[in-house]
Amino acid sequence: MEVPPPPGRRARKRQQTRDTLIATAAALFDLHGYDAVTMEQIAAHADVAKRTLYNHFPTKDAVLADWLEAQLARDLADLQPRIAARRGFRARIDTLLDASAAWCERHPARLRAYLQHRMMNAGAAAGPGSGGPMDAWRLLIARGQDTGELDPALCVERLATAFHHLYFGAMLRWLDGPEPSLRDEFRAITDLFLDGARAPGEVRKPAH
Template identity: 30%
Template structure:
């Protein structure tokens, strides 16, 4: 057996173990709660040692972060294909965020942990990992700039990052307000604010 085939088999085994850890941990988090779940429980359920588990993920927080990032990257191509069929930049942004919200409803507790992790990572660039949202939003912004719907004097990535931060802030409000938060109303308002700004144009006429 060649060295390359041995390495490939080893890499596949590592990936299988990682995915088993993620699946098992998320099931525990969803059924018994994040705080009630221990690393020992996860290691036992996956049938690995605690040392091995910590080699993959030093903390439960990093398991949560990896889960959301994996899921986000996994569906990037499908999301972009769907959004390409929508007629305007506004509709692309709104439908993307609406879909994100509907999927994330099932992971409300874990989202709080993930967003805290992402904010902390932003302060440490070497530790920050793109969520996958960056790629989708950059593509939407690029489309809007090419179509003449968005200004072209600012870099695509700059606008995409500001839009992502606006969305994260809306999610933080949702987590705090709970069921009183209206997704259609607030997401539409957020998209309108991004597209048109906060300037009262009616008062300038």
């Protein structure tokens, strides 16, 4: 397999600028709160022209999205030993969702802005290997199929996408009114994902 060449000087410089902008914005969000920070402040504190900032990020929400998704990938990597130590699909996904709920409950303003950004850019779905929640759903679902907890005849990608929509829906409902808790919302979507919406006693008919 051919190893791709390292990025050139121009690409490295662009990535360094992008990283500086994200780090500066994150520090300002922590200091002043997300809603109070402006794009002008981010540019000024990063010591770049406003045009440079807008060349990298069209909106403040886009800066937040890049920062949050990188943070999420790191958090998911840190969670992997805890998740792997749990037995069964339900216990593993509950571990991940509990950690997600804890972060969301600490940062509701950032969560709302991120979800709005994602809904405006719905076509930019994360592919395999991105390190985001879709990768986590794919992995846990595949493990559940290997152990016989989930139907191995079903497409992993389709199941992961369905759970991803349930996950985002739970967060949106919670933001509209934080009762029940986000953990309870996540428990409810996992129940729905595992048990479906059939009435008790109904027998599932095979699809044709």
